[in-house]
Amino acid sequence: xxxxxxxxxxxxxxxxxxxxxxxxxxxxxxxxxxxxxxxxxxxxxxxxxxxxxxxxxxxxxxxxxxxxxxxxxxxxxxxxxxxxxxxxxxxxxxxxxxxxxxxxxxxxxxxxxxxxxxxxxxxxxxxxxxxxxxxxxxxxxx
Numbered sequence: 001x002x003x004x005x006x007x008x009x010x011x012x013x014x015x016x017x018x019x020x021x022x023x024x025x026x027x028x029x030x031x032x033x034x035x036x037x038x039x040x041x042x043x044x045x046x047x048x049x050x051x052x053x054x055x056x057x058x059x060x061x062x063x064x065x066x067x068x069x070x071x072x073x074x075x076x077x078x079x080x081x082x083x084x085x086x087x088x089x090x091x092x093x094x095x096x097x098x099x100x101x102x103x104x105x106x107x108x109x110x111x112x113x114x115x116x117x118x119x120x121x122x123x124x125x126x127x128x129x130x131x132x133x134x135x136x137x138x139x140x141x142x
Contacts (some may be wrong), residue, residue, distance in 0.1 A: 022092030023061040030076050031139055032069075037094045038135030045113045045128035048101040052136040055092075066136040071114040071123060072100035073137060078121040085119045101130040 022036045039051055048068055055066040077095075079088045087095040097119035106112030106125035113128050126132070 006021050009068070012108050025090045025093045027076065027088065030073070032073060032076070033138045034069075034077070034090075034093065035066075035136050036092045036097075037071075038100065041134055042098075042131035044131055045101055048132070048134035049103075051134055055136055060136075063138055065138045067138065068101055068103035068134060069137040071104045071116060073125060074100060074102050074116040075132060077135075078116060078118065087118050095135075096133060099126070099130075101134045 013021050014119060024033050025036050026033050035055075039048075043051060052066045052068055056064040060066060077088050077093075078086055087093060095118050099115040099117045102114040104114045105128075106114055108125060111128055112125045114123060115130075115132050116123050
């Protein structure tokens with residue numbers, strides 16, 4: 001066994017990864033910069049705003065202009081509903097097959113907001129007290 005192979009096996013066993021963690025991805029079609037993973041927990045709509053605010057406070061990936069995407073921006077990540085999750089295959093992007101909050105209040109009810117589902121690619125209005133994931137974005141026109 002070569003030294004390189006031995007080192008590779010030891011690193012794999014110890015969980016050491018030479019690859020840097022990918023924090024953000026840029027969609028070449030829209031120019032928007034997205035969190036690669038989004039939130040690890042579900043939260044209500046107000047908490048989703050707080051989550052993006054905390055990224056700004058912490059200067060996540062070196063920036064302080066993170067926000068919840070509009071429903072149109074979020075939907076640009078949806079691809080073929082035959083896939084599950086049906087998210088655009090950008091290098092490094094991770095997604096749960098679940099709903100993600102948009103920043104847009106549902107016009108039919110101020111207590112609701114739009115979300116996009118990455119299980120089947122649906123868009124819908126939901127109560128702001130529901131718990132969904134959030135993927136913050138920066139850039140583009142709000």
